[in-house]
Amino acid sequence: MSESPTSTVSAIVHALADEVSAGALPAGARLPAQRLADRFGVSRFPVGQALRVLAEHGIVVATPGRGFFVAPEGRLPAAALSGRRKPDGLSAVYFAMAEDRLAGRLPDSISGAALRERYGLSRGQLGQLLDRIAAEGWAERRPGYGWRFSAVLTTPDALEGSYRLRLAIEPASLLEPGYRLDPALAARCRAVEEGMLAGGIERASSDALYERGVRYHEAIVGASGNPFMLEALQRVNRVRRLLVYRTLVDRQRFYRQAREHLAILDLLEAGRREEAAEAMRAHLGAVMESMAAARPLLETGR
Amino acid sequence: MSESPTSTVSAIVHALADEVSAGALPAGARLPAQRLADRFGVSRFPVGQALRVLAEHGIVVATPGRGFFVAPEGRLPAAALSGRRKPDGLSAVYFAMAEDRLAGRLPDSISGAALRERYGLSRGQLGQLLDRIAAEGWAERRPGYGWRFSAVLTTPDALEGSYRLRLAIEPASLLEPGYRLDPALAARCRAVEEGMLAGGIERASSDALYERGVRYHEAIVGASGNPFMLEALQRVNRVRRLLVYRTLVDRQRFYRQAREHLAILDLLEAGRREEAAEAMRAHLGAVMESMAAARPLLETGR
DNA sequence: TCTTGCATTTCAGACGTTCAACATGCAAGG
DNA sequence: CCTTGCATGTTGAACGTCTGAAATGCAAGA
CATH class of the missing domain: 1.10.10.10 (Winged helix-like DNA-binding domain superfamily/Winged helix DNA-binding domain)
Structure with missing residues (x-):
């Protein structure tokens, strides 16, 4: 705890904490440094440091000379650590x-x-x-x-323009040949949306709500396998965040969004991609409209 | 000539050479440093250096104490200089x-x-x-x-994916509200395409042919006024250049492309944007097909 | 044999310095 | 009065050095 972890080390620490917390690494599981190093694409050195940090937190136990193992009672401290990443x-x-x-x-x-x-x-x-x-x-x-x-970016049109680009890209991405939505990823998306409907919308910060939306859409588009489409979306989303900060969010509309997100997932998993593309078009159009309603807020400045 | 011009200076040199060569600056026109500096958004200092370089080339004449003027016989050396930009x-x-x-x-x-x-x-x-x-x-x-x-980028799919992004963006851009193609810009585009049909295709390097196509499409999409669409196109074009280098170009197909480019310009200038969008879709689809035919070349490596 | 732990080597980012390029104010001249 | 030419102040990029971090090789132990 005394040391200030570097970016690489802390990335590994948090990744492992996440896995322990999620149960992907059960108590008692062995953690060979070389294996982990390969997985993260780094050498054993930062992995070793990360393991030592985790040991200090009681998430893993070090058996001198034999290696590191997930601590029996490691899930609680892991969950605690998993939440708070140090902000850049x-x-x-x-x-x-x-x-x-x-x-x-x-x-x-x-x-x-x-x-x-x-x-x-x-x-x-x-x-x-x-x-x-x-x-x-x-x-x-x-x-x-x-x-x-x-x-x-200071013109009110900017936000609208960003949506029109998404309207061009996102439905098209669903129709890409070779589109394949990984079932595990779909399940994760579904869980997030359902969590949102079940109270998550009220609890989350507006920042977190934005993040959630971005992740959903980027996951859906990423499944197209077309890196250019995904990248174009990611870029516009980075800029859009700045614009969205200046609009007041009506929390109610997130319920509708979550339901629409789920409906699109349903269609995709059923292989009905044309319908999914149409639903995406409608979804984005609706978001754009509700945004246009909030537009006067943009123009008044802070 | 002895000095190696810096980037700013040489940019001004070439911009002015272009204008003299194109006749926008007639012989004898006065060139006040302050005016030029304002136009280029820099101070008088690099402008003065640029003028001195132009004087060395005989494009302008310096009248000590009174300023710089476009040389009577300045157009020829200007045209010579205008062509060859120093490659970065x-x-x-x-x-x-x-x-x-x-x-x-x-x-x-x-x-x-x-x-x-x-x-x-x-x-x-x-x-x-x-x-x-x-x-x-x-x-x-x-x-x-x-x-x-x-x-x-090494997969043959990459090039195809880049075209599918363009297929999503470019027709949509033509339907943007507020689409406005500047008549002067349209005329320049038209002139380039017609020049290509009139023998330009045979004379141009494949690099120049690529450049020409990119410029046409970016001009058309830029007229939408949607900066996100334009930027997405520019980015994909930068990468696409790398992929195109490895395909053999069939010069014949550029004739067809030029004709299609002109047809789209016609539709846009007539205000028939839906039809233009449809033509753009067909145009990109055709390019993509002819590219798919050349695809085996990509896979063999150099 | 596979693992960890340590020592050595390699690497890239941070920092401070130097220098060329640019901005700007002022004087001189048409 | 507007312009150029020059001198001075400012800025940012290039360069070299230094330091912390990561990769790698090796020995010891389970």
Whole structure:
């Protein structure tokens, strides 16, 4: 606990905690470092560190000289650890910047030095951040010095445009030859949606609701096996998050969305893909309409 | 001529050379540095350098103390300069790397140091390159060290998948509300296509043919005003270039393409967008079929 | 033989420095 | 008055160094 785990190590820690917590790794299961290393695509070194961290939390037990095993009473601490991932520090700045920008607190044009000053970033951090933002399309380098924020995202049309792209891609993805929705994945999606209907919508933060929707749609489109379609959707979703932050969410409409998500899953699992595509079209159209109703909120600013 | 022009300066040089060559800037026109600087969004400094370069080429004349003017006989050297842009050094490595990868000369997994060694790159250069490649989706950082090339692009399906994304996006873009094709842009597109039919197809390199097609489609989709659709198309086109390099082009089919391009322009300018969308669908479908016929070539490797 | 634990080697990111390129203010001239 | 030319201040990218982290090889033990 004294050490601050690096990204790789903590990723492994959380992945294993998840599996123990979910019961995928039963108590007493052996955990050979080499096996785990292969699975995560890393060497045994960070795996060993991760196991030591897990041992400190009582999730696994170390038998000196013989290896690591899942602790008999490991599921509880695993569940505790599984929840709280440390938030990326840079992401916080990213959202702060997006918020500042959308609220009009950042000028159209600004130098990198000014941004570093404002957000307290090092050179490298600012570089990463702005590269990411530039890739998402809401800022670009100016010739010469500095950066220019593009006006695209501040217009109310932007959100609508993002939905129209989804309307073009998502139904089409369901009709891709070779479409195959993994049953296990479908079951997980179904469980999430049903959990939402059974009270989850009230409990979840609006951030979590957005995440859930994104994951559902990306899973459905990803099953098409067309990486270009999936990537286009992922990109538009990353930007859409910024826009959605500024709309008030009507929690009621998430019930309808969840039911529609389930209906689409039903159709897909029954192999009725044309109907599923039509349902997806209707679903997105409905979401778009309910969004258009909330549109005045966008224009008033914060 | 002795100096090696920086990117900003050479961009201005070529932009001005283009305008002089096209006759947009008539002989004797005055070229105030401040005006040009505002137009390009930079300061007077690089503009002054660019003007000096143009003076060396005889495209403009400097009247000491009074400023720069387009040279009476400036159009010829301008046309000469307008053609040959200096190719980005990093781009050459990029294509070499793509070529090596698609030909199987690069392993699935490789460390950054090995890549730097192989292509003679500095740390920063390799970073830029791999970030770009990662953004395009054909390589990704491995946890730990090194990079992993994704298998996606080496499969023959990839090219087909890229067309199916375009098939979803492009016709839809023509039906976007607010679609407006700038008449001047339409005229330029038309001129290019007609030039192609009138012998341009035989003269152009296959690289130029690809460029021409991309520009046409991106112009058409860009007129939708939906930045998400345009960006999705641009991204898929960047990757598609790599795949197309490995297919043999049948020059004959470009005649048919050019005619279809013109027919779509006709429909758009007549405001018959639904029909244009349908024609675009048919056009892409035809291209995809002719590509499928060439598919065995992809599988044999170089 | 397979495993862990340790030591060595390799690697890439962070940091600070240097330098070329750009912005800007000012003086001089048409 | 507007323009150019020059001098000064600012910015960001390239380079080299350094440090922490990961890969790898090897020995010991179950």
